[in-house]
Amino acid sequence: MAPPEHPFPVSALDQRLHYRTVEFKEKSRKLGGGFDLQRDCELLELVQYSCTTPEQQYQRTLASPTGTARMECFPFVRLFRKCQEKNGKVFHVETTAWEGEHAWKPSAGTTNNDTTTATATGGIEPTAEANAFANYGNYFWARK
Amino acid sequence: MSLLRRLFRAAPNPNPAPRPVRTPVSFAIHVGATFIAIYSLSALIAHNWIWYTANAGPSMYPTIASGLSYTIYSRRHKRGRNIQIGDVILFENPIFLRGKACKRVIGMPGDYVVRDPSQSPTVGGAPVPGITEVDDNDNDNDNGRVREEPTLVQVPEGHVWVAGDSLSYSRDSRFYGPVPMALIAGKALYNGDGWFSWTSFRTPQLTPVRGPGGIAKGRVKGDLPLEDTTPG
Numbered sequence: 001m002a003p004p005e006h007p008f009p010v011s012a013l014d015q016r017l018h019y020r021t022v023e024f025k026e027k028s029r030k031l032g033g034g035f036d037l038q039r040d041c042e043l044l045e046l047v048q049y050s051c052t053t054p055e056q057q058y059q060r061t062l063a064s065p066t067g068t069a070r071m072e073c074f075p076f077v078r079l080f081r082k083c084q085e086k087n088g089k090v091f092h093v094e095t096t097a098w099e100g101e102h103a104w105k106p107s108a109g110t111t112n113n114d115t116t117t118a119t120a121t122g123g124i125e126p127t128a129e130a131n132a133f134a135n136y137g138n139y140f141w142a143r144k
Numbered sequence: 145m146s147l148l149r150r151l152f153r154a155a156p157n158p159n160p161a162p163r164p165v166r167t168p169v170s171f172a173i174h175v176g177a178t179f180i181a182i183y184s185l186s187a188l189i190a191h192n193w194i195w196y197t198a199n200a201g202p203s204m205y206p207t208i209a210s211g212l213s214y215t216i217y218s219r220r221h222k223r224g225r226n227i228q229i230g231d232v233i234l235f236e237n238p239i240f241l242r243g244k245a246c247k248r249v250i251g252m253p254g255d256y257v258v259r260d261p262s263q264s265p266t267v268g269g270a271p272v273p274g275i276t277e278v279d280d281n282d283n284d285n286d287n288g289r290v291r292e293e294p295t296l297v298q299v300p301e302g303h304v305w306v307a308g309d310s311l312s313y314s315r316d317s318r319f320y321g322p323v324p325m326a327l328i329a330g331k332a333l334y335n336g337d338g339w340f341s342w343t344s345f346r347t348p349q350l351t352p353v354r355g356p357g358g359i360a361k362g363r364v365k366g367d368l369p370l371e372d373t374t375p376g
Contacts (some may be wrong), residue, residue, distance in 0.1 A: 020254050046349060049311065072273060
């Protein structure tokens with residue numbers, strides 16, 4: 001069983017970069033003063049694909065006379081930063097959601113409004129949504 | 145010809161050695177020892193050097209065919225030795241007993257990766273034209289939707305974060321969390337149909353960015369029967 005995850009939002013990445021875990025205890029990385037992820041790290045890319053989702057594929061299959069549907073796959077470029085600590089250790093940071101075309105930008109003024117509408121419509125919290133196992137447990141034991 | 149034969153012919157032995165006595169028992173021992181030697185040698189190669197496996201499933205779709213294909217994988221990388229980001233690895237499937245899974249490494253221990261919900265078609269909720277925009281047209285009230293802030297996780301020690309290439313058809317670390325390195329069986333070297341078309345994974349898959357607008361690969365289209373679309 002995988003160890004518990006500690007997800008953190010993208011906006012906290014700059015602070016979280018300075019920590020790593022050694023034997024499940026938090027230690028600080030030796031990055032030096034004024035460490036900048038964009039300036040000090042090499043940008044790398046990895047191509048994955050985002051294909052027609054199963055629901056869309058199902059609709060297309062129903063519509064087509066032959067029973068097969070055309071599946072389209074669009075390339076999705078994941079971005080990585082390769083950084084080096086002062087003691088020579090190398091670590092990677094996935095910056096797909098932090099920079100480039102898929103970056104997340106905070107919408108000014110609407111963040112407060114958005115969270116209230118999400119809870120009003122019965123949406124789950126992002127941390128709970130991230131954990132599929134937690135959702136599975138909530139099916140049996142209701143959250144108080 | 146006759147000259148060669150004369151050169152390599154054994155010299156006539158004046159008193160030839162008697163033929164060895166071969167009883168049925170010694171014959172059985174001889175055959176048995178040969179089989180054990182062949183089996184041990186192949187097991188040594190298959191556990192420590194190189195082996196192949198048949199694989200199927202749409203989770204790596206444009207890179208690896210969704211139908212039946214064969215993967216040659218290096219056992220020298222078992223238990224995560226010398227694995228890098230971008231490598232295609234084979235590991236014991238954490239959700240199906242005695243099954244193998246073939247996915248791409250996204251994060252090594254200590255790295256930071258984007259944490260997506262299982263089988264999400266995008267990374268970090270980024271809009272993908274043609275995939276997520278179709279949904280927006282269906283329900284009009286979603287058009288002004290604000291994108292939720294993506295979350296990241298740090299990959300724990302001794303684990304790797306894996307993801308299939310076909311993001312919406314893959315059950316990977318987004319579903320069962322980081323994969324222990326002890327489950328890694330090897331690194332894929334070649335994948336092919338078993339005959340003459342093979343793709344190599346031996347070059348580094350994580351490449352420097354090619355500059356603005358330089359998308360590495362174009363979009364892929366293909367016919368796929370519906371039964372092939374169960375996530376793998």
